[in-house]
Amino acid sequence: MSDTIFDLVQGDGPLVISMPHCGTELSPGLADRLTEEALTLRDTDWHIPRLYGFAGGMGATLISARYSRYVVDLNRSSTGESLYPGQATTGLCPDVLFDGTPLYREGRAPDAAEVAQRVEGYWRPYHDALAAELARVKERHGFALLYDAHSIRSHVPRLFDGRLPDLNLGTARGTSADPGLIAGVVAAMERASAAEGLTCVADGRFVGGHITRHFGRPADNVHALQMELTQDSYMDEEAPPFAYRPDRAEKLQRVLAAVLEAFAGWRPAQG
Template identity: 90%
Template sequence: MTDTIFDLVQGDGPLVISMPHCGTALSPGLAERLTEEALTLRDTDWHIPRLYGFASGLGATLLSARYSRYVVDLNRASTGESLYPGQATTGLCPDVLFDGTPLYREGQAPDAAEVAQRVEGYWRPYHDALAAELARVKARHGFALLYDAHSIRSQVPRLFEGRLPDLNLGTAHGTSADPGLIARVVTAMESAVAAEGMTCVTNGRFVGGHITRAYGQPGHGVHAIQMELAQDRYMDEEAPPFAYRPDRASRLQRVLTAVLDAFAGWQPAQG
């Protein structure tokens, strides 16, 4: 089963790109339990593998989930604690959509035993693969660079006020990567968005989820950042089929290329 949980393309550079929320598959029997709105898979990080397809040219390793975050959220701790205590969010096995409406038909939400099964069957294989790839590239290069790739509708009032900036960089408040590396990426991002007439923020509403916080250990040679993108910059975000828009995506890809060039081109100080 594990070989169907994710797609993995190994690269020869220090960069690993994780795409935990791009999957659209549902576990057996789940579709019949979901509301009509949930079945649109609205909260998916749509088209992220396509958007970052250029990264293979940087020698990046690409790890992308096949299953929906509605099965289990790979960017949450397996124990289920909130990433943002006191703020609206969704859980390890969500029971509401981002806008707060029910995900399940009445009485169909998973119990604790089912949640545990989903963790073992879907969450753990992805994280085992991610940990293995970070260890592989670190053994080869002496360090590893983890870029956790996400996107979300540009306006979700339950989660944040107003319109989200186009690029939202998270570094766990500066703890998940080397300070010099963070500064290098921020400078590249700010310059690129200015050139394209876009907006950005660092450690705003999204400071990095479980993957960034758990794997980003700069003292041990693993440097992690999260990027959350406003979906209207590369796709139709309002209604199915949530189409990819190459005309919009090409501009955003120029910005992302600058960001990833800065990230992947970094070298730790010697000595």
């Protein structure tokens, strides 16, 4: 099944994988308003659907955005509150790139009315579909597992110091999923990362964005985790065309498979 706003492939398991930042399409007329640097779509979560393509064989439901985060950021609140108060970040309809340079040509940024239109036209359909899929799998299994899949350049000095670990698991500081589930996923991530020579952290610089924090409600049997990957662990991150690197990706995919197996294999306690 596909939609003009997102692509959806339904699975029969309890796992739903959301990919809100992989889109590269722009809304009508937007390209004419962006800077040359912004037109490279540098801040896209490149190749995420390809990287997680194996998950369909695990029975996962896959929902992936078609439109760029430069149209509207699906991992922000619809009212635009900062995810990390006091720290540099980007907004609901960002006006700067991750490095702080302007996204728009002079005087071409959206006003409040246009932001509201983008929320209704792009943000809300994705979130409604994600909520519907979580409700569907919860109805079938009694619980739902949400994995929000992201990636970012390994070095973005405006957002964080130094180099990020290769895998950055976010659990909203332990509140978005069952503690035992989190512990099992973290252990699987650490074992598999060590075996492949990759680095990892839980609740480091990225603890989970709006999707993880909003939908992760363990008391209501919906458990959410976010994974932020360094792009140099599976692709060329520095310059267009931001090519996928199968030689790097295969190693990372083995770790991701271990993480998803631990996540999707968890079951709530009975009684």
